[in-house]
Amino acid sequence: MKGRMTKGLLLGLALILVMISLAACSGNKNKDSGASPAENSTGSSGSEQPGKLEKVRVSLWDRSNSPSGQKLGDTIIVKKLQEEAKKEGLDVEYVILPRSQESEKNSVWMASGEGPDIIITYDVNAVFKWAEQGGLWELDDLLDQYGPDIKSMIGPALDVAGKYKGKRYAIPAMRMSTAAGAxxxxxxxxxxxxxxxxxxxxxxxxxxxxxxxxxxxxxxxxxxxxxxxxxxxxxxxxxxxxxxxxxxxxxxxxxxxxxxxxxxxxxxxxxxxxxxxxxxxxxxxxxxxxxxxxxxxxxxxxxxxxxxxxxxxxxxxxxxxxxxxxxxxxxxxxxxxxxxxxxxxxxxxxxxxxxxxxxEANLYGLFNLVPKSSKNPAAAVKYLNFLAKNIKLVQGGIEGVHYKEENGLFITIDPAKNAEEIDWYFKDLNLITQGYMGNPNKEQLKTLYMNEPNADEIADILDPYYKAYENYGKQxxxxxxxxxxxxxxxxxxxxxxxxxxxxxxxxxxxxxxxxxxxxxxxxxxxxxxxxxxxxxxxxxxxxxxxx
Missing domain, CATH: 3.40.190.10 (Periplasmic binding protein-like II)
Structure with missing residues (x-):
């Protein structure tokens, strides 16, 4: 946090900033409130009272693909994440929106100032537009203060994406494998x-x-x-x-x-x-x-x-x-x-x-944004850091229940169980990485296709494909x-x-x-x-x- 402020001055500035941020999200061109997001969090933990949970609202896409009609908010990994987040001092609410309405809904949220603390998009031009309009929190100081696990996990993606005019307005999800594309x-x-x-x-x-x-x-x-x-x-x-x-x-x-x-x-x-x-x-x-x-x-x-x-x-x-x-x-x-x-x-x-x-595919995928309407941007970054610390939960599910690790791979224990409980949504909870591993080697490919009668042939065909991206890939x-x-x-x-x-x-x-x-x-x-x-x-x- 830059500088020291008294509690009264800090709260006063926070109220002013909220008013300015609401105007900014409605098209006001006032791009900077004059204080960093870290200075506008309430105390070092971001909560008003020691021990009190910080509320954080997070976007979650609903693809309408539940195999049994289960509500997304009641699923096993959603409940597990909310439970684990409380141990980190976070009270997580998932704001569920249809995947097909992402662009429209994000625009409404940005204009109205009523969106969640974290909104997500793949549209880099939208990120730039909202940053230019002053509708997003700058995240450089917050990432330094509250995102050590984020930085250590997705450093390469942070190096190439998420900034506008030299300032960070987005935390990108990192593609674990860039072997994709033409x-x-x-x-x-x-x-x-x-x-x-x-x-x-x-x-x-x-x-x-x-x-x-x-x-x-x-x-x-x-x-x-x-x-x-x-x-x-x-x-x-x-x-x-x-x-x-x-x-x-x-x-x-x-x-x-x-x-x-x-x-x-x-x-x-x-x-x-x-x-x-x-x-x-x-x-x-x-x-x-x-x-x-x-x-x-x-x-x-x-x-x-x-x-x-x-x-x-x-x-x-x-x-x-x-x-x-x-x-x-x-x-x-x-x-x-x-x-x-x-x-x-x-x-x-x-x-x-x-x-x-x-x-090769870009190192980055979707973008995590914190709109200026968020009253506690520090909590948003803390949530993303919490995800980085619990990354396997949103990469593979619950270890021993949904997968086991073998040869660096997540091997499904019961495909039918996973299809019912996690496969249809849990990757959308992973806002930090896309995928869980880099390009597989030949032995890993054999493991991945071990249930196929021609696993060795498949590995022989795919190994040069992945090696081409590793050896010659350009961003x-x-x-x-x-x-x-x-x-x-x-x-x-x-x-x-x-x-x-x-x-x-x-x-x-x-x-x-x-x-x-x-x-x-x-x-x-x-x-x-x-x-x-x-x-x-x-x-x-x-x-x-x-x-």
């Missing part, structure tokens, strides 16, 4: 029949795709072979360009966008979107070549619901793709039609500078400064590029069509967008993911 996969059984190895560069990918087309290793008929299964490239589709474009030398130095491809390169202090990079142009020239030679799905432009793409890989006629499924999941699906099919991970392509990279920058140009133009830019890039891929005259891509991007505010990203990356001292 990854390239190929049919190993097809490679084996052709006595070929998985490609390591875009040039090698071309040779493999051409061999798939011409030699039909799956025996599906040359006219039916889809060397590279690809749906429409608009938002929400199943196909991505991350891996291949990384291989062309395009990086992910810009913010996440609605385009399922790398965002661009930050070179010599300047950010460039892919459409103005020579590497970006040459990548789409490569795709144009594949299209002309029948090496990608011929009608991908019209496959706006991914149905054709799904049919291609699940029926066994596709040989290569990039998606966010893991290779074992895809193998299981394809084996329903082709029992010998085996999808495996393709390691990131070697880029022109000799490096390799894959875009996307999280820009924590306002970007008004982006807010105004990003929707138009991405909408334009969905159409323009598709036309470039199928164009008879690629160079003429590419000129339209670049000119249209400029007309939609692309240059101003890049300039704004440049300014933000410079302020962040960002380097590059292209190393």
């Amino acid at each position: 990854n390239m996969k190929i049919r190993q059984d097809w490679l084996d029949k052709l006595d070929m190895k998985a490609p390591t560069t875009l040039d090698e990918l071309y040779n493999v795709l051409k061999a798939f087309k011409e030699q039909d290793p799956g025996g599906v008929g040359k006219d039916n072979v889809i060397p590279w299964a690809l749906p429409a490239i608009s938002q929400g589709m199943k196909g991505f360009f991350f891996g291949p474009m990384w291989g062309a030398g395009v990086a992910t130095d810009g913010p996440s966008s609605e385009m399922y491809m790398p965002s661009g390169n930050f070179t010599d202090g300047v950010f460039h979107s892919p459409v103005v990079l020579e590497e970006g142009k040459e990548y789409f020239r490569f795709m144009n070549k594949l299209y002309k030679e029948g090496l990608i799905s011929r009608e991908f432009v019209t496959d706006v619901n991914s149905q054709q793409y799904l049919q291609h890989y699940m029926s066994g006629v596709a040989g290569f793709l990039e998606s966010n499924e893991d290779p074992w999941m895809m193998t299981k699906e394809t084996r329903k039609t082709v029992p010998t099919a085996t999808w495996v991970t393709v390691d990131p392509f070697i880029r022109p500078n000799g490096t390799q990279a894959i875009t 996307v920058p999280l820009i924590d400064t306002p970007r008004p140009v982006s807010e105004k133009s990003i929707a138009n830019i991405t909408k334009f590029l969905y159409d323009a890039l598709s036309k470039a891929i199928i164009a008879k005259d690629f160079d003429a069509e590419w000129e339209k891509v670049v000119s249209g991007w400029k007309k939609n505010g692309g240059e101003a967008y890049d300039a704004e990203v440049t300014e933000s990356l410079v302020q962040m001292n960002w380097k590059t993911t292209n190393e």
Whole structure:
């Protein structure tokens, strides 16, 4: 706590702060009350009287998925958490809201000042907006004072997320495994029949795709072979360009966008979107070549619901793709039609500078926020610290009842019991971590799939998948400064590029069509967008993911 105050002065300031905070949550631009949250807690414990429980109200999502109609507030882990929290001096009330109403309800709470002490969201833009409006408590001092277990458990996530303009307004949940997101996969059984190895560069990918087309290793008929299964490239589709474009030398130095491809390169202090990079142009020239030679799905432009793409890989006629499924999941699906099919991970392509990279999931997940309407922000941070100290309870349930630890894993004791008692909700109680372990090694994978007859094969398929993220994973920058140009133009830019890039891929005259891509991007505010990203990356001292 910064400084010493008398009790009368402290209580007087607290009353003033409550009045100011209510106005701030209604849109008042008074962003700072002049005192830190720690100074506004009532005493070192945050409670008015020694031994008195501190009330803390916490958001809890209801997914309406109870298998027996049980009320979420009456479940075994909720009751256990409330019981254990009392030992820490906290009286916990869970404020239950339908998961589908999270965004709407959070907005109402922030405007009315009637929300719980902890609200949760995945929407980082909402965090920034509320911080800018002065509707959130700054948490740096509170985290230092009341969150030692939080800091020791999720330090890496705190390093990259939760701040706005250099001040902390959110405590992020940390993803325990970042092995998630776009990854390239190929049919190993097809490679084996052709006595070929998985490609390591875009040039090698071309040779493999051409061999798939011409030699039909799956025996599906040359006219039916889809060397590279690809749906429409608009938002929400199943196909991505991350891996291949990384291989062309395009990086992910810009913010996440609605385009399922790398965002661009930050070179010599300047950010460039892919459409103005020579590497970006040459990548789409490569795709144009594949299209002309029948090496990608011929009608991908019209496959706006991914149905054709799904049919291609699940029926066994596709040989290569990039998606966010893991290779074992895809193998299981394809084996329903082709029992010998085996999808495996393709390691990131070697880029022109000799490096390799894959875009991994962010280290952070949901955000825990303390609205200014909270009268005791210290209690909110204490609750999150309590969760960190009791993390296994919300990671696996009650040890000896719901799980046992083996080889670093939580092994379910009675799946039917867990399905009834905890599986449908308890992970939503975990506001500190998402998951409970990092990337599993091969022996752990065998343990995880020990009830499967082919556990060893599954481990062999999944081990390289996890290792790719461990060895080559790159994080996307999280820009924590306002970007008004982006807010105004990003929707138009991405909408334009969905159409323009598709036309470039199928164009008879690629160079003429590419000129339209670049000119249209400029007309939609692309240059101003890049300039704004440049300014933000410079302020962040960002380097590059292209190393």
